Amino acid sequence: MDDIxxxxxxQLVDYIMKWCLWQFNSRAWDREDQNExxxxxxxxxxxxxxxxxxxxxxxxxxxxxxxxxxxxxDNYPWLSKMEKxxxxxxxxxxxxxxxxxxxxxxxxxxxxxxxx
Amino acid sequence: MPYHTFKCSECIPERKKHVVVKGEDExxxxxxxxxxxxxxxxxxxxxxxxxxxxxxxxxxxxKDVIHLCHGPVGCTYDTWQTKRYxxxxxxxxxxxxxxxxxxxxxxxxxxxxxxxxxxIEAFKAFPEIKRMTIYQTCAxxxxxxDIDAVAKEVMDTMPDVDIFVCNSPGxxxxxxxxxxxxxxxxWINQKVGTFEPKITSDYVINYVGEYNIQGDQEVMVxxxxxxxxxxxxTFTGNGSYDELRGMxxxxxxxxxxxxxxxxxxxxxxxxxxxxxxxxxxxxxxxxSESLLKVGLFFGLEKEAQAIIDEETARWKPELxxxxxxxxxxxxxxxxxxxxxxxxxHVIHEEMGVDVVSLYTKFGHQGDMEKGIARCEAxxxxxxxxxxxxxxxxxxxxxxxxxxxGVRPGEVAKKLRVQYINAHAYHNGPYKGFEGWxxxxxxxxxxxxxxxxxxxxxDISKDEIDTDKGFMTRQMISDVKIDKEAAIVSGxxxxxxxxDCVSKLRDKKxxxxxxxxxxxx
Numbered sequence: 001m002d003d004i005x006x007x008x009x010x011q012l013v014d015y016i017m018k019w020c021l022w023q024f025n026s027r028a029w030d031r032e033d034q035n036e037x038x039x040x041x042x043x044x045x046x047x048x049x050x051x052x053x054x055x056x057x058x059x060x061x062x063x064x065x066x067x068x069x070x071x072x073x074d075n076y077p078w079l080s081k082m083e084k085x086x087x088x089x090x091x092x093x094x095x096x097x098x099x100x101x102x103x104x105x106x107x108x109x110x111x112x113x114x115x116x
Numbered sequence: 117m118p119y120h121t122f123k124c125s126e127c128i129p130e131r132k133k134h135v136v137v138k139g140e141d142e143x144x145x146x147x148x149x150x151x152x153x154x155x156x157x158x159x160x161x162x163x164x165x166x167x168x169x170x171x172x173x174x175x176x177x178x179k180d181v182i183h184l185c186h187g188p189v190g191c192t193y194d195t196w197q198t199k200r201y202x203x204x205x206x207x208x209x210x211x212x213x214x215x216x217x218x219x220x221x222x223x224x225x226x227x228x229x230x231x232x233x234x235x236i237e238a239f240k241a242f243p244e245i246k247r248m249t250i251y252q253t254c255a256x257x258x259x260x261x262d263i264d265a266v267a268k269e270v271m272d273t274m275p276d277v278d279i280f281v282c283n284s285p286g287x288x289x290x291x292x293x294x295x296x297x298x299x300x301x302x303w304i305n306q307k308v309g310t311f312e313p314k315i316t317s318d319y320v321i322n323y324v325g326e327y328n329i330q331g332d333q334e335v336m337v338x339x340x341x342x343x344x345x346x347x348x349x350t351f352t353g354n355g356s357y358d359e360l361r362g363m364x365x366x367x368x369x370x371x372x373x374x375x376x377x378x379x380x381x382x383x384x385x386x387x388x389x390x391x392x393x394x395x396x397x398x399x400x401x402x403x404s405e406s407l408l409k410v411g412l413f414f415g416l417e418k419e420a421q422a423i424i425d426e427e428t429a430r431w432k433p434e435l436x437x438x439x440x441x442x443x444x445x446x447x448x449x450x451x452x453x454x455x456x457x458x459x460x461h462v463i464h465e466e467m468g469v470d471v472v473s474l475y476t477k478f479g480h481q482g483d484m485e486k487g488i489a490r491c492e493a494x495x496x497x498x499x500x501x502x503x504x505x506x507x508x509x510x511x512x513x514x515x516x517x518x519x520x521g522v523r524p525g526e527v528a529k530k531l532r533v534q535y536i537n538a539h540a541y542h543n544g545p546y547k548g549f550e551g552w553x554x555x556x557x558x559x560x561x562x563x564x565x566x567x568x569x570x571x572x573x574d575i576s577k578d579e580i581d582t583d584k585g586f587m588t589r590q591m592i593s594d595v596k597i598d599k600e601a602a603i604v605s606g607x608x609x610x611x612x613x614x615d616c617v618s619k620l621r622d623k624k625x626x627x628x629x630x631x632x633x634x635x636x
Contacts, residue, residue, distance in 0.1 A: 017144075017489040018461050019402070021394040024486050026378060056367070056391040063393065063412045067405050105145035108481040110152070116382040 005086075009093040011076060016098060019071065022064050023102045028111040031103050035095060037061035038068065043091035045069040047084045118147055120496060124504035130156045134499040142493075144485050149499040152480040154290045159502045161291075162524060163477050168195045169292025170284035170299040171251040173376055176210075177327045177353040178360065179203035182238045182245050184214040186231050186263060187253025191215065191286075198522075200540045201327045203354045204334065204621050208245070214238050218255055227256055228266050235270050239277060247357040249280045257285035278357070280307055291478035291500070293375070293453070300379035303351075303360065304387070311361035317346035319414040322366040322390075324381050325373030325454075326397075328353025330544030331617030335551055336372075336397055339407055341625045343419040351377055364388045368413055370395055375453035375483055397547040398455075398555075399462030400428060400435065427549035435466065437607035438556035441593040443468035445563050448513065449491075450506070450520040451538035453479040457486030459519070464492060467556055472513045475501050477521075503527055516563050532572060534562040550612050557610045564589040 016023060022034050037057070042065040044051045053062040072079055082090065103111070118137045125131040133150045136142075155161040164172075167187075172195050176183050185192035192215040203209060216234040218227045235248065250263055267279040284298040321340065326333045333353040340347050348366045349359040363369075369381045371394045381392040393409060396402030404424045411420030447469045449459055456476050463469050471491045475498035476483055488497055496509060506524055510531050517534040518525070525535035536542055536558055546555040562568075566587050573580060613619075 019405075021374070021396070021457075021486065024482055024489075026374075026382075026480075026482050030382075056389060057385075059413055060368075060391040060393050063409045066412055067409055071405075101144050102485075106485070107145065107148040108485060109150075110480055110482060116379055116386075 005090055005093060008076070008078065008090055009097055012072060012090070012094050013097050013101070015071065015075060016068070016094075017101070020064070020068065023098055026110060026116065027113060028103050028106075031111070032099070033057075034061075035098050035102065038064045039091060039095045039098065041065035042068045042072070043088060046072070046079070046087050046091070118142060119149075122505045122508050124508050125159065125502070128156055128158050131159060131505075135505075136488075136497050138488055138491060138493055138495045138497060140493045144489060147488060147497075148481060149484055149497055150481070151476070151484055151499045152290060152293060152478075153500075155500060159500075160504075161477075161500055161502060162506075162521075163290075163500060164195075164292040165286035166284050166289040166292060166295035166298065167191060167251060167253050167286040168198075169289070169295025169376075169478070170282050171195070171295070172198050173292060173327070174296055174299045174352055175249050175251065175282060177201040177203075178249065178355050178357055179205050179207075179209050180245060180247060181209060181357050182212075182214055182242060182248045183209060183251070184216065184234065184238060184248060185251045185253060186216045186227070186256050186261065187218050187251075188255060189215045189217045191253045192251075198540070199327065200330050200544070201353050202331060202617075203328065212242075223255060223259055226259060226261060228261050231256075231261065231263065231266050232270060235266070235279070236274075239274065246277050247279075248277065249282060249357075252281075252283045252285045254286045257283070257287075280357075293478040293480065296376040297379050300377060301383065304363075304380050304383045307361045308363045308384070309361070311358050312365065313348060313359050313362040315346065315348070315365060317344060319343075319345045319416065320348050320366045321345055321368045321370050321410070322349050322351060322363050322384075323347050324351040324369050324371045325375075325377030326350055326353050327373075329539075330541045330546075331620075332397065332545045332547040332551065334617050334620050335545050335548035338620045338623065339423055339548070340410070341623075342423055343407070343411060343414075343416045344625075345410070345414065345416070351380060364390070366390060368393060368410070370410055372397055373454040375479060396458055396462070398458045399466050399552055400432065400549060401466065402458075402462055403547075403549065403552070404428070431549040431553050433606050433608055434553045434610050435556055436605065437602065437609055438553070438560045439467045440597050440602055440607065442556065442559060442563070445469045445517065445559070446472050446513065446515045447559075448473040448475075448510065448515040448518040448520070448533075449487075449538075450475045450501075450518050450524060452477050452521065453483055455519070455538050456483055457490055460487045461490035466552070467559070469559070471495055472515055473498065473509055475499070475506075477501075507531065517559060532568070534565065534568055536562055545617060550616055553610050554612070554616075560593065561589065564593045566592070 025031050038061045041051050041061050046069050053059045118139050119132050120135040120137050121132045136147050136149050192213050196213045216231045263281045267281050282299050282302050284295040288294050333350050337347050349363050369392045371381050384390045395406035407420040411417040449471050456474050473496040474487045518528050519536045519538040521539045528535045542558045545551040
């Protein structure tokens, strides 16, 4: 990932960490599902791809993704100038960083508790 | 790890890992205190017990219920009315508190008979109330009283009553948070699925983790009703016992306080497939996006947007009036749990105040993750503080105001630091667009109170100007603002009613055309 994309990923990470709650569900497996479901759908919305929303949980991921995609576009004008393949690289980097901060690098000792 | 050691806690070295400073380059992989652990011996914690967490945070806001505490009278009396969770049935649950009043002889001979007499007596005293919750306390838990058996016996002989038993004695967790967990799980295990409330809309939610502090729930339910949504139950503020038995019938769980009520949302998701959507009811932007999210879920985005536009136009100029005068005010954000992250970013973004410290009495590491992620760099984050640490932090950070509970609030006053009651509020509700303005007004009134300034004078030795009148708030606050700019932009002080909640109770809601059923 080049420096510009890296910087852009950091901006999006900062936005999510400040304004969203979905990445902080209390267990690691739950965070994996949330991060994957919401960020995948956000990428699809930003790339004008069809988005699955048949099941109740998919619908919730989609709702979060719609709001996030709008906020990204409103706050980061450089996003609208990006090609779709660039957006995909950006969102892949974003997902990796959010996973790192909230799951793999997290210091939260309750993440691996087997029950809620 | 950027740990901070308080001087007063150098004799308790374990405390070090409970305090961090968020540095410019820190993130959650390097900056997170320990949390939700047993309080370290020697530190005088501000926490409550698991009984109090179960009864007074979660259980008692249910409005149409006799809440009976099985134990010595002090357990219920000394924790009674700690929060202002009002209700639309003349505050029945708030006005009365019930205890079985265990004494020493009951410890020796058992208190099950005493409890049974008390249950029957309470139902007879309030014949219109047919629902009861019974809360276990330490004493009967230790002697092994079987509350479930007593409750069943009474329900067998009084078939029109229903009783919920909450086994969460004070020692059942490191803090009140242990009690939140236990009552969540007990409710879904014992009661959810045992009653079917009437469904009156195509769009049905449970509103979870909302306790109607000074009317918060009623304000939010008004928005949902205006969108055409039925709030089947609220867990638990202003909530009805039987409606909460029907939680399994909702299409969506809208979760406000994840700290106290994520457990039941997670279980409803697992057992009934009902999804969980976390929202923020505080602040214009988070609230607007929350309403939009719920609207999007049901295809009611237009209805949500109409509410946002109307409310923003009405209240934003008033928020801006206060924000202009609160810019740069230093705040210690020291609530119990969820407000640490509900407020950490949005009071800075929308009111301009600077959060110099955040703490949580009973939050878990997950709450600190949210709070630290949202606050600005430089903030001191403290888990399970003691009073001396609070005093040391206030002397070091010199905040203008702290948002906290009554006990630490009174300590702050002695240091001449103003405080806003973050648990029960001062002049709430604080949720909703109007509520957010009321919060800003309370902060303004606290920070710029002339009484606060006068309290710093010692008439026995300080020179007092006798040729000058008292300062007003605005004389103090407006020194630093551009008045002309404020007049041009139409900003004004709060113009709402003293009571902005009662009028919602008689409100009629229009029929939403897209629905197959009418909404009352």
